Amino acid sequence: MKPTLQAVADAVGVSRSTVSNAYARPDQLSAALRQRILDTAKAIGYPGPNPTARSLRRGFVGSIGVLFTSQLSYAFTDPFAVRFLAGVSAAAERHGTSLLLVPLPQAPGDARRAVENAAVDGFCVYCVGDETWALDAIRDRGLPYVTTAHRPDAEPTHRYVGIDERDAARGIAAHVASLGHRRVALLGDTVLPDVPSGPLRLSKVGDVPHPTTHGRLAGFADAFAEVGVSWSDLTVLTAAGNDRGAAAAAVAGLLDRPDPPTAVLACSDVLALGVLDTLAARGPGAGPPVSVTGFDDIAEAAAVGLTTVRQPAEEKGRLAAELLLDPPADPAAGHVLLPTELVVRTSTGPAPRS
Structure with a gap:
């Protein structure tokens, strides 16, 4: 049988609380008795x-949870996620707390239980798709949270650190449109749940x-609408995940169509790199040049000359953790919108003449 606190108390001839004080409140005992x-x-x-039981009894665990997709490996392999977590870790170290990465199973019930069972003092919600159910589960536990999704209509208690995704995307798409591109493909990962990589029929972006x-x-759609290209005229592609292989599968066969797109706008640099892999595999002279853009400005983007949107990954992570660990007195200060920058490189150029 595993020894218990009561067994120690009986052996020494003291109460359970005295033994507990020897560990948690040593100043309450003489040095000789404690020893x-x-x-x-x-x-x-x-x-x-038990440290977990002790922390739960006092209502403080000393750890914050970071909600991820179902793939825990994403936290260690995705370049942007790695930089984001570096920022979260820097803030956690400053506050003397630890991190718990919480991957979310795909089944909604299992995912909710993962949130309910995590021994943390609060959550940083990152990369979980439709996050409404996750926020509901966190609120039910009465725990604070910070998200990385910008919400213009956010309630005062909803703290976030994000960017204006739509405005940043509009800027890079306007750059592509200004180069004369009108046959355009838009590429995102898991645009709709449980859909394989490839072209996607999507009646409206609101879906x-x-x-x-x-x-x-x-x-993206906003910018092309301004030059007369409607949503129905755009090719929407989905990748089964945010990785280069999934992006390559999504564009497979696309460039062999009679009127292939002259530009592919990807929702991440990783997806854009997968498109560039496909173009490189076709070899020079396989067709007209295709412009490619990404989003995030990871380290490899500069190496391959990728036109992209730069956003501060480490700063986003650091500020998200700071809002969670040291929330401001003014609720408005909990709504943080970070700047972005259009970075034009060699992966974009004028649309080829018909």
Whole structure:
């Protein structure tokens, strides 16, 4: 049988609370008594109070949770996620707290239980798709949270650190439109749940549940609408995940159509890199040049000359954690909108003449 706190108390001849004080409130005991309790505990193999149970009893765990997609590996392999978590970690270190990465199973019931069972003091909601249900589960627990989705209509208690996704996407799409491109493909990951990579029939951008993907696709559409290209004239592609292989699968066969797109606007740099992989595999002279854009400005974007939108990944993570760990007295200060920058490189150029 595993030794218990009561066993230590019986062996020393003191109360359970006295043994507990030896671990949690040593100033309440004489040095000699505390040492006798610790020596006895060691002799009978008692490891000390359960830290999780102790923290839950006092209402403080000393850890914040970061909600991710169902793939925990995303936190270590996606370049933007890695930089974001570096910022979260810097703030956590400053406050002396730890991180718990919480991957969300695909089944809604299992995902909700993951939120309900996480031993944390609050949540940073990052990359979870339609986050409404997650926020409801967090609110039911009475815990604070910060999201990375900009919400112009956010309630005062809803803290976020984000960017104006739609405005930033509109800017890069306007750049592509100014180069004369009118046959355009828009590429996002998991635009709709449980849909394989490839072309997607989408009647309107409002059908996209993921707030980040929705904002970027809407911004792309805004810019092309200004030059007379309607939503129905745009080719919408979905990748089964935010990785290069999924992006390559999404554009497979697209460039062999009679009237292929002259530009592909991707919702992330990783997806854009997958498109560039496909173009490189076709070899020079396989067809007219295709302009490609990304979003985020990860390190590899500069190396391949990718036109993209730059956003401050580390700063986003750091500020999100700071809002969670040290919330401002003024609720309005909990709504943070970070700047973005259009970075034009060699992956975009004038549309080829017909």
